[in-house]
Amino acid sequence: MLYPIQVGGHRAIRSAPTPDRVLKPLSQKELAFYRRITAPDLHPHLHWLRKYTPAFYGTATLPQSPSAISDTPQPPEQFLELEDLNFPFRNPSVLDVKLGFRHYDDDATPEKRLRQIQSANSTTTAETGLVICGMRTFKSSVPETCSKHFGKTLKPHQLPDALYWFFHDGTSLQRTQMQQVLSSLRALRSHFASQTSFFFYSSSLLIVYDSNPPASDVRMIDFAHTVPSEGHPDTGYLKALDNLITVLETALQLPHAPNLPSNE
Ligand SMILES: Nc1ncnc2c1ncn2[C@@H]1O[C@H](COP(=O)(O)OP(=O)(O)OP(=O)(O)O)[C@@H](O)[C@H]1O
Ligand SMILES: O=P(O)(O)O[C@@H]1[C@H](O)[C@H](O)[C@@H](OP(=O)(O)O)[C@H](OP(=O)(O)O)[C@H]1O
Numbered sequence: 551m552l553y554p555i556q557v558g559g560h561r562a563i564r565s566a567p568t569p570d571r572v573l574k575p576l577s578q579k580e581l582a583f584y585r586r587i588t589a590p591d592l593h594p595h596l597h598w599l600r601k602y603t604p605a606f607y608g609t610a611t612l613p614q615s616p617s618a619i620s621d622t623p624q625p626p627e628q629f630l631e632l633e634d635l636n637f638p639f640r641n642p643s644v645l646d647v648k649l650g651f652r653h654y655d656d657d658a659t660p661e662k663r664l665r666q667i668q669s670a671n672s673t674t675t676a677e678t679g680l681v682i683c684g685m686r687t688f689k690s691s692v693p694e695t696c697s698k699h700f701g702k703t704l705k706p707h708q709l710p711d712a713l714y715w716f717f718h719d720g721t722s723l724q725r726t727q728m729q730q731v732l733s734s735l736r737a738l739r740s741h742f743a744s745q746t747s748f749f750f751y752s753s754s755l756l757i758v759y760d761s762n763p764p765a766s767d768v769r770m771i772d773f774a775h776t777v778p779s780e781g782h783p784d785t786g787y788l789k790a791l792d793n794l795i796t797v798l799e800t801a802l803q804l805p806h807a808p809n810l811p812s813n814e
Contacts, residue, residue, distance in 0.1 A: 551564060551565045552564060553565045553572050553573075553634075555636045555644060555686065556684075557644045557645070557646050557684035557685055557686050557695065558646035558648075558683035558684035558698055558754065559646070559683070559684075559772070561574075561575045562575070563575075564629065566610070566631055566634070569634075569637065570633065570634050570637040571607060571631055571632060571633060571634050572631075572632050572633075572634045573610055573612070573629035573630070573631055573632075574629055574632055575627065575628075575629060575630075576609060576628040576629055576630050577774040579773065579774055579775060579776060579777065580772075580773040580774045580776070581609065581630060583748070583773040583776045584603075584606040584630060584632075585606075587599045587600060587603065587606075588600070593747075595745070596747060598741040599741075599745075599770075602741070602768070602769055602770050603770050603771070603773075604632040604633040604634075604635055604769060604771065605632065605633035606630065606631070606632060607631040607632065607633075608630075608631055609629065609630060609631065610628070610629045610630075611626040611627065611628050611629070612626060612629065613626050613627075635756055635767060635769055635771075636758060638765070638767070639758060639759075639760040639765060639767075640762070640763075641688055641691070641693075641760055641762075642686075642758045642759070642760055643685075643686060643687040643688055643716065643717075643719075643758065643759050643760070644686050644687075644756065644757070644758050645685040645687075645713075645716050645756070645757040645758075646682070646683040646684045646685065646754050646755075646756055646771075647680055647682050647755050647757070647794065648675070648680070648682075648683050648752065648753070648772075649679060649680060649750070649753060649754065649755060649786075649787050649790035649791060649794070650675075650679055650750060650751060650752065650753065650784070650786045650787045650790050651670065651675060651676070651679045651786040651789070651790070652666075652670070652751055652786055653666045653669070653670060653675070653752040653775070654666040654667075654752070654775065655749070655751050655752075655775040655777050656777065666752075669702075672702070673701070673702045673704075674701075674704055674705070674706050674709060677706045678706050678790065678793045678797075679786055679787075679789050679790030679793055680709060680790055680793055680794055680797065681698075681701050682696070682698070682700070682701030682704065682709075682712055683698045683701055683754060684696060684697055684698050684701065685716050687715070687716050687717075687718075687719070688719055688720065688761065689718075689719065690719070690720035690721060691720075692720075696712075704810075708810060709797045710797050710798075710800035710801040710804060711801075711804070712810060713728075713797055713798055713801040714801040714804050715810055716757075717759070717801065719761045723802075724759060724761055724764065725802065726764050727760075727761075727764055727765070727766040728798060728801065728802050730759075730766045731757055731759070731766050731768055731798065732795065732798050732799065734766070734767075735755075735768060735791065735794060735798065736795060738768065738791065739788070739791050739792065742784075742787065742788055742791060743783075743788060745783070745784070746779060746781050746782055746783050747778065747779060748776050748778060748779050748784065749776065749777050749778075749779045749782070749784050749787075750773070750775075750776050750784055750787045751775040751776065751777070752772065752774065752775040753770060753771070753772050753773055753775070753776055753787070754770070754771050754772045755768060755769065755770060755771070755794070756768075756769050756770075756771045
């Protein structure tokens with residue numbers, strides 16, 4: 551069954567048989583990353599990563615859905631079984647924001663590199679290292695969503711407006727959850743600043759909150775292009791994280807509801 555609260559991404563997440571888990575289509579680099587950070591011999595300097603990523607429960611296979619265009623039986627599909635980050639919340643509002651200025655790894659073909667560079671140059675990524683890949687938020691108990699296409703139409707100066715919109719539940723700005731998220735981002739930043747093990751290309755933060763009861767969570771997701779950095783810091787991700795903190799601080803100071811481009 552398709553997972554009902556997917557806000558970003560280009561491949562369908564599935565609901566897992568266990569209710570607090572999701573299934574994400576498997577990619578080898580993402581599997582390698584989760585195996586590395588859950589390995590018993592992970593260096594203690596990297597243990598913080600386990601707190602800021604979904605719990606990993608191994609791999610799972612599902613039979614392929616029958617194809618409309620072929621009678622030939624297809625091999626079963628493989629998935630990563632991950633903690634469902636929305637599970638603890640009653641009405642989760644969810645934001646997927648991609649961090650970093652470079653969204654391809656060294657294995658990308660020249661064509662893919664060019665596509666990703668052009669995409670970065672035409673969005674908020676080029677200036678801020680941030681691009682909104684999707685969100686859903688409740689306005690007076692009614693869910694509203696924004697696609698990645700909406701995120702791509704934003705100009706850098708509109709990012710605080712977009713976060714204000716995300717954290718406004720139709721009645722009031724959820725300042726407590728914004729402050730909680732800011733604290734989590736600052737804590738993540740302090741861990742991240744000393745890591746020299748990975749480049750997190752094309753990785754996102756999933757920010758989740760609820761109005762009632764007030765609660766929030768911030769996790770790193772999407773490691774399909776996370777690669778060993780062999781002693782080098784990921785300065786692009788760190789700069790993007792700094793910018794996200796500034797954007798959220800600015801959103802908290804906005805005097806009134808902002809004007810945003812229409813989500814058509
Ligand atoms: N562990 C999780 N718990 C809950 N929701 C999740 C989880 N992982 C992913 N999602 C949902 O699925 C979406 C897509 O996830 P993800 O970014 O990992 O996919 P992707 O297809 O690799 O993305 P991209 O197109 O950027 O490469 C997220 O925006 C989020 O809504
Ligand atoms: O968000 P956008 O602008 O749509 O860009 C896509 C996004 O970067 C995906 O992560 C990437 O898939 P992979 O993670 O599988 O590389 C996809 O590559 P693709 O065009 O090769 O599918 C891009 O098109």
